[in-house]
Amino acid sequence: MIRRDKFIIALLMCVLTAASTITAQTPRKVSVNFKETTLKNGLRVITVEDHSAPVVSINIAYNVGSRNERQGRTGFAHLFEHMMFKGSENVGSGEHFLLVFNNGGNMNGTTNEDRTVYFEALPANQLDLALFLEADRMRSLAITKDNLDNQRNAVQEERRLGVDNQPYGKSGEVQQELLYDNFAYKHTTIGSMEDLNAATVEDVSQFFKTYYAPNNAVLTLVGDFKTDDAVARIRKNFEAIPRQPDPPPVDMTEPEQKAERRTSVEDQLARLPQVDIAFKAVPGNTKDFYALQVLSAALQTGRSSRLYQRLVKEKEMVTNVGGFMDEKRGVGALYISANPRPGVKTEDVEAAIYDEIERVKSDSIADWELQKAKNTTRRNYYNGIQSSLNRAITIGQYAVYYNEPGLINTRTDKVDAVTREDVKRVANKYLQQSNRTVVITTLKAKSDGAARAAGQ
Amino acid sequence: MLALAASSALAQGQTGPGAPSTKGAVIKGRAPVSKEVLKVKLPRAQEATLPNGLRVVVLEDHKVPTVTMQMVILSGGLSDPSGNHGLAATTAALLREGTQKRTSKEIAEQTEALGATLNTNAGLSSLTSTVSASGLVENLDQTLDIFADIVRNPKFAADEVEKYKTRTLAQLQFQRSSPQFLAAERFYRAIYGAHPAAFVAPPAEALKGTTAADLARFHGTYYRPNNSIIAIVGDVTLKEMMPKIERAFGDWQKGDVPQTSIPVAPVQSNSRIFLIDRPGSVQTVLQLGTLGIERNDPDYFPLLVADKIFGGGPAARLFLNLREDKGYTYGAYSNMSTSKYRGVMMASSEVRTDVTAGAMKEFMYEFKRLREEPVTATELDNAKRAIIGGFALSLEQPQALLQNIITQKIYDLPADYWDTYPQRVAAITAEDVQRVAQKYVNMGHLQIVAVGDASKARDVLAKYGSVEVYDAEGKPVQ
Numbered sequence: 050m051i052r053r054d055k056f057i058i059a060l061l062m063c064v065l066t067a068a069s070t071i072t073a074q075t076p077r078k079v080s081v082n083f084k085e086t087t088l089k090n091g092l093r094v095i096t097v098e099d100h101s102a103p104v105v106s107i108n109i110a111y112n113v114g115s116r117n118e119r120q121g122r123t124g125f126a127h128l129f130e131h132m133m134f135k136g137s138e139n140v141g142s143g144e145h146f147l148l149v150f151n152n153g154g155n156m157n158g159t160t161n162e163d164r165t166v167y168f169e170a171l172p173a174n175q176l177d178l179a180l181f182l183e184a185d186r187m188r189s190l191a192i193t194k195d196n197l198d199n200q201r202n203a204v205q206e207e208r209r210l211g212v213d214n215q216p217y218g219k220s221g222e223v224q225q226e227l228l229y230d231n232f233a234y235k236h237t238t239i240g241s242m243e244d245l246n247a248a249t250v251e252d253v254s255q256f257f258k259t260y261y262a263p264n265n266a267v268l269t270l271v272g273d274f275k276t277d278d279a280v281a282r283i284r285k286n287f288e289a290i291p292r293q294p295d296p297p298p299v300d301m302t303e304p305e306q307k308a309e310r311r312t313s314v315e316d317q318l319a320r321l322p323q324v325d326i327a328f329k330a331v332p333g334n335t336k337d338f339y340a341l342q343v344l345s346a347a348l349q350t351g352r353s354s355r356l357y358q359r360l361v362k363e364k365e366m367v368t369n370v371g372g373f374m375d376e377k378r379g380v381g382a383l384y385i386s387a388n389p390r391p392g393v394k395t396e397d398v399e400a401a402i403y404d405e406i407e408r409v410k411s412d413s414i415a416d417w418e419l420q421k422a423k424n425t426t427r428r429n430y431y432n433g434i435q436s437s438l439n440r441a442i443t444i445g446q447y448a449v450y451y452n453e454p455g456l457i458n459t460r461t462d463k464v465d466a467v468t469r470e471d472v473k474r475v476a477n478k479y480l481q482q483s484n485r486t487v488v489i490t491t492l493k494a495k496s497d498g499a500a501r502a503a504g505q
Numbered sequence: 506m507l508a509l510a511a512s513s514a515l516a517q518g519q520t521g522p523g524a525p526s527t528k529g530a531v532i533k534g535r536a537p538v539s540k541e542v543l544k545v546k547l548p549r550a551q552e553a554t555l556p557n558g559l560r561v562v563v564l565e566d567h568k569v570p571t572v573t574m575q576m577v578i579l580s581g582g583l584s585d586p587s588g589n590h591g592l593a594a595t596t597a598a599l600l601r602e603g604t605q606k607r608t609s610k611e612i613a614e615q616t617e618a619l620g621a622t623l624n625t626n627a628g629l630s631s632l633t634s635t636v637s638a639s640g641l642v643e644n645l646d647q648t649l650d651i652f653a654d655i656v657r658n659p660k661f662a663a664d665e666v667e668k669y670k671t672r673t674l675a676q677l678q679f680q681r682s683s684p685q686f687l688a689a690e691r692f693y694r695a696i697y698g699a700h701p702a703a704f705v706a707p708p709a710e711a712l713k714g715t716t717a718a719d720l721a722r723f724h725g726t727y728y729r730p731n732n733s734i735i736a737i738v739g740d741v742t743l744k745e746m747m748p749k750i751e752r753a754f755g756d757w758q759k760g761d762v763p764q765t766s767i768p769v770a771p772v773q774s775n776s777r778i779f780l781i782d783r784p785g786s787v788q789t790v791l792q793l794g795t796l797g798i799e800r801n802d803p804d805y806f807p808l809l810v811a812d813k814i815f816g817g818g819p820a821a822r823l824f825l826n827l828r829e830d831k832g833y834t835y836g837a838y839s840n841m842s843t844s845k846y847r848g849v850m851m852a853s854s855e856v857r858t859d860v861t862a863g864a865m866k867e868f869m870y871e872f873k874r875l876r877e878e879p880v881t882a883t884e885l886d887n888a889k890r891a892i893i894g895g896f897a898l899s900l901e902q903p904q905a906l907l908q909n910i911i912t913q914k915i916y917d918l919p920a921d922y923w924d925t926y927p928q929r930v931a932a933i934t935a936e937d938v939q940r941v942a943q944k945y946v947n948m949g950h951l952q953i954v955a956v957g958d959a960s961k962a963r964d965v966l967a968k969y970g971s972v973e974v975y976d977a978e979g980k981p982v983q
Contacts (some may be wrong), residue, residue: 077570102897136531139535142530142829150819151539153543171544172894172898174539199829203835205857206788206856209972210855282599321675350617351617359615369679390671390675417618418618428640429642437569
């Protein structure tokens, strides 16, 4: 149930059916009621009033991600995100952390290909603090060379922690670069060390001006407040921040893949080989995307899944197998990853995976598997709307991704509409050999590491 | 239900504009902060006991139509027989690999078709084993049926036990590629020696020797209603749950459950330095720490506040120093664990190899500073407000609230423990913090573990004492 009125009125997250009237097998409907308004400077504001806990959560989603980066500046959108914590006109470097955590709050910022978000959850009496922190940095980010160098270091350590010092870290990066043709997605969000080193203070200023404008952002506020009052406070904090010219649009066209792509990565840190398969598919929130999500659930989510039962339990070929249908604004892919047990060939693991895919292509999935995907979607939805912070982040994401904040309420219906025939159709359409990108991680021949250390 | 109460809180920004009150942060003090700490009233759980001794705890939360059930068996890894470390963990893992009524595959399919999740867990040195199920309230009856079945009637079929051992042994190998795993393995061994808390993964030899009969014996001995608490949170009431629980567990037989004696953590050894060589590493993973306290120790609250100030998040000293000021790392934190035996007080970070020396210097500086200088009034007040203020956010996490209730029962804490928690935190002084820092952060007992490129890290660490080098298999390198 979505209601978008021109006027902001107080609304609660409502439970449509009282608990006492429930009989078994009658799903209760729950929805998030939000109100929307746009400030004069173009800032889109979405509020959900909910008095069930004395908490307020704010999320600002900026319509910028690593897809907006140019060649030679990979990793920049994320490096910039770090700069947003290094101070603004009225907030000192790092003071943001102290103000939020020391008042019992929680916060973070994250960047992906398609968006950048900043969020805080705080006790409800700290609403003004949350608004002030977000408005001050949107209006007046302080950009210095020292801060940039400091965060360049932190981000390079983030890359080492997640990629360079971890087994299979490089494999994911290699796969993404091989899978895509359009530069927008053909590089990772964390970026290359070389490009991170190349980023300048001028880059930061320009990026801020272009993308961190109120007209390129969505503010979501969820929690224990009176909507009229909260919107007035939002206006007071944000409405004077000047609008900027709209950022240039990004070309997200991804050419059709005509033949299998394949490579291997030698990994000194890995102890078992790995098979990574990606089938290029469709953007998120499309009919085929939801059918692919259902297909992925049947194929590889949980212990009941076909790949787990066949490869882990029955054939004992792998220690792990799993994956997901990636949700992107542009073309996403269905990913499958497996680690063969010692002594098992990667070719055999790949062949066993393709066998299971062929079975879905000819027979589709069973009714219980369809039910599994639908029920799991609904449980995940409920878990997701339980906290005000999750609601704020989810609504903001759907607003930026699809211009459809109400998707928070309609998403389960979209999965419920998927049929067994849909699943069979998308399996045949997208899970083709010509449409896949395979990366095999191999082990480096045993090095004499111990001997080397002893020699020092 | 909340009341506003003035706290002793001081305002942000007592320092002037631009004055760096904390290393790594600049405090301008211009942001509007409410001086009041929200006092919140925690929701009450309802309780009952079945004639067979099973304790029932229900916490109502009607926000969304889901329910989570947790069977807490009051015996875990600490009840493992000597020489068979990991038995409680393996027993828990095998619960869902088949019952008298259902095969492993049927359990997985039936659970997931309902949109439910099922988890079983016991640690290597845990006080408890747990089985939990979470799902849609409309499917409660079917979910409860599977849940009760795996708690009460596991089959421990020999072929499933063998399959589990095969894949777990491979996973133990797989795990050794993680530098954080290698560091933790060595760190806990250094702190705990022969105590079961030394294990972070089941020893392969013990796992190989485990039989279906061992598992059935552990289950038959400890999985008894008079040794269990079933805790439920979600869109249900105690009134509607009781008949269902009676049906599912009413005829579960009591048993004579042997008392598990809690092994005492060993006397702290002198400071040692361990270096695990992991060829190809571009970072050094550092874990440093000492033995801490038991959960019921009166020093719990002062140490909790000390940990918050030292490394309990991005607003703490370690993060602000090592990341925000120095740029050595993506993060640096401290962590305090407690149990019925003494836990640990430890700090950790991952730093690029060529700043290992700088990072070590800052860690040692921060450990010494915590001991030698009283924390400032601002730091103390901030840490206390962070802990107390966080209670408001916990109201959005009913499962965390339920966990608090379980903690209160396991440790026999006073009934009003969580209600009076804010007052206990508020009472801590800077002298308390320094006293416990001096008592537990004993530099002469500090255990230091580094995982990385030994050829580069060895000389750096040698400045702090003699370095014992191991390979990634856990074997000493001569």
